[in-house]
Each structure stands twice: as structure tokens, then as C-alpha cells.
Amino acid sequence: MIASVTLNPAVDYTVELPDPLADGAIARTDEYRYDAGGKGINVSKYLAALGVDTVATGLAGGRLGRFLRDELSTDGIATDFVEIEGETRLNTTVLTADGEYKINQNGPRVSGVAIETIGERLREYDPETVVIAGSRPKGVGPDAIDRLADAGPWETVVDVDGATLSALEGEYALCKPNLEELAAATDTRIDGVRDALAAADALRADGFERVVASLGDEGAVMATPERHLHAPARDVTVVDTVGAGDSLLAGVLAAHARGESAAQALRSGVAVSSHVVSVSGTQVPPLTDVSNERDAIAVSTY
Numbered sequence: 093m094i095a096s097v098t099l100n101p102a103v104d105y106t107v108e109l110p111d112p113l114a115d116g117a118i119a120r121t122d123e124y125r126y127d128a129g130g131k132g133i134n135v136s137k138y139l140a141a142l143g144v145d146t147v148a149t150g151l152a153g154g155r156l157g158r159f160l161r162d163e164l165s166t167d168g169i170a171t172d173f174v175e176i177e178g179e180t181r182l183n184t185t186v187l188t189a190d191g192e193y194k195i196n197q198n199g200p201r202v203s204g205v206a207i208e209t210i211g212e213r214l215r216e217y218d219p220e221t222v223v224i225a226g227s228r229p230k231g232v233g234p235d236a237i238d239r240l241a242d243a244g245p246w247e248t249v250v251d252v253d254g255a256t257l258s259a260l261e262g263e264y265a266l267c268k269p270n271l272e273e274l275a276a277a278t279d280t281r282i283d284g285v286r287d288a289l290a291a292a293d294a295l296r297a298d299g300f301e302r303v304v305a306s307l308g309d310e311g312a313v314m315a316t317p318e319r320h321l322h323a324p325a326r327d328v329t330v331v332d333t334v335g336a337g338d339s340l341l342a343g344v345l346a347a348h349a350r351g352e353s354a355a356q357a358l359r360s361g362v363a364v365s366s367h368v369v370s371v372s373g374t375q376v377p378p379l380t381d382v383s384n385e386r387d388a389i390a391v392s393t394y
């Protein structure tokens with residue numbers, strides 16, 4: 093089983109407008125959706141669609157917290173969130189003719205005690221892997237992630253911002269930065285695949301056994317103790333990029349859970365993520381074709 097921990101989940105409100113926003117004008121639309129979101133939750137959603145046993149945990153509160161639980165349970169995804177006093181946040185993506193605009197609320201303030209409760213809940217599921225992903229709510233420091241990684245015998249995977257990556261002190265099985273996070277965590281300028289792999293190696297030396305980095309248009313790289321791999325992005329029509337990194341990670345972890353090679357895992361991640369960017373919000377597209385499509389993705393070794 094792969095458990096996800098989302099410390100600062102969100103309801104994702106995605107709204108599509110036919111024209112650019114104009115100051116002082118009311119934009120009207122029938123195209124909008126609400127998804128259960130937050131990076132760990134998304135990983136669980138995509139893992140479930142790929143047939144991997146998963147439970148979504150973390151912190152949730154208020155009406156939007158209830159919405160999250162209800163949505164996930166309707167989709168057949170097991171949840172075990174610790175209830176907090178504050179209200180789970182609403183994150184907004186506005187898709188217009190001229191771009192993709194994302195507004196993320198900072199979320200509620202949380203007490204450190206809730207973190208120990210998540211550790212207790214995780215132990216009940218005895219997961220092989222725990223994925224801790226997304227931002228931290230106010231009141232929760234990076235040490236909370238180290239404590240969760242240490243709270244049981246699982247391998248821990250993190251998808252957190254660059255500053256948090258640098259602050260972590262534990263040993264991690266994998267981290268998944270995007271280009272900006274990789275540059276921030278290693279304090280380097282990254283220009284191309286070789287730079288990204290060099291930065292990934294720097295993170296490996298810092299306690300992350302494997303690094304998968306999403307590079308946007310340039311696809312993704314993976315650095316492991318044995319290999320340096322690059323897979324190009326697939327040529328698809330992008331509706332929005334929300335959830336792209338989460339689905340890359342889910343594809344990699346699903347293949348890894350099936351005992352597949354690093355190259356197959358990277359292909360699987362790129363294939364899943366190319367489906368997710370083709371739909372709006374963090375909805376889960378049909379992923380049944382992924383195992384056929386990934387064979388067409390050429391992975392280069394560096």
C-alpha cells in the first residue's frame with residue numbers, strides 16, 4: 093500500500109473563461125468544476141486509477157474538509173484525515189484565452205500535535221511507502237516531515253518546495269522537485285537536462301536516494317544510484333498543468349510498486365502526466381491506455 097499525506101489539502105476550483113479577464117467587467121461562464129486536491133491527495137487519486145492500493149491521510153477541517161472526504165469516498169478512495177479546527181482551503185485556477193492563473197490560499201493554522209496523530213494513523217495501515225506532498229500549513233515546520241518519515245518502517249517520498257527540501261534532515265527514498273524547486277534546493281541555475289541531473293545528484297548526496305524532477309516542456313529526469321535517465325514530454329494539447337507533477341510521481345510510484353525498472357517507471361510517469369494535462373483541474377482521466385503508450389516514450393541514459 094502507498095499512503096499519501098497532505099498536510100495542507102485544498103478544494104480545487106477550476107473555472108474556464110472564453111476571453112481574457114478585463115478590469116471592471118463580469119466574466120460569466122458555465123465551465124467550472126470542484127475537485128478534491130492538494131498534492132498528496134492527487135497522488136492517491138492517480139494511484140487508485142492505476143490500480144494501486146492507497147489511502148489518503150493528512151489534515152482536513154470544516155465544510156471543505158467534509159467535501160474532500162465525500163468526493164474521495166465517492167471515487168472509491170480510502171481516506172483517514174485528522175480533523176482540525178480551521179477550514180480547509182479553496183484553491184482557484186482560472187483558465188482564460190490568454191493563460192492559466194492559479195490562486196492558492198495559505199490555508200489554516202495547525203498545531204504540531206496533529207502531526208503525531210497522522211503518524212499513529214499511518215502505522216495502522218502499515219504502508220510500504222508514504223508520500224508527503226504539498227505545502228505546509230501555518231504552524232507546521234519542515235521538522236514535521238522528518239518526524240512523519242521516522243514514525244514507521246516505511247519508505248518516505250516527498251514532493252515539497254525547494255526551501256523545505258533543503259531543510260529536511262532525514263533519509264528519503266525519493267523526492268520529486270520541479271525545475272524551480274530543484275534549482276532552489278541546490279542553489280544552482282539549471283539550463284537543460286545535464287544541469288538538472290547534476291542538481292539531482294546534489295540532492296542525492298543530501299539524503300534522497302532517488303530524484304525524479306519534472307522539467308515542463310523538457311520532460312522529466314530520474315537520478316538513482318545506478319542510472320541517470322531523461323524522458324521527453326509527449327506532444328499533447330495542454331488544457332492546464334495542475335496536477336502534472338503529482339501524476340508524474342504517481343506513474344513512477346505505481347511502476348515501482350510493480351517492480352518495474354527505473355526506465356519503465358519514468359516512462360509510466362510521463363505517460364500518466366500527459367493524460368492529466370489534457371483535462372481541466374485535477375480530475376482523473378481514463379488511464380487504461382498508459383501501459384501501451386509508455387512503450388513509445390524514448391528514454392535516454394546520461
Ligand SMILES: O=P(O)(O)OC[C@@]1(O)O[C@H](CO)[C@@H](O)[C@@H]1O
Pocket residue numbers: 100102103104128129130131134183196225226227228334335336337338374
Ligand atoms: O499550495 P500547494 O500545497 O503547494 O499546492 C496545492 C495545489 O496547487 O497543488 C495541486 C496540484 O499539484 C492542487 O491540487 C492544489 O491546489
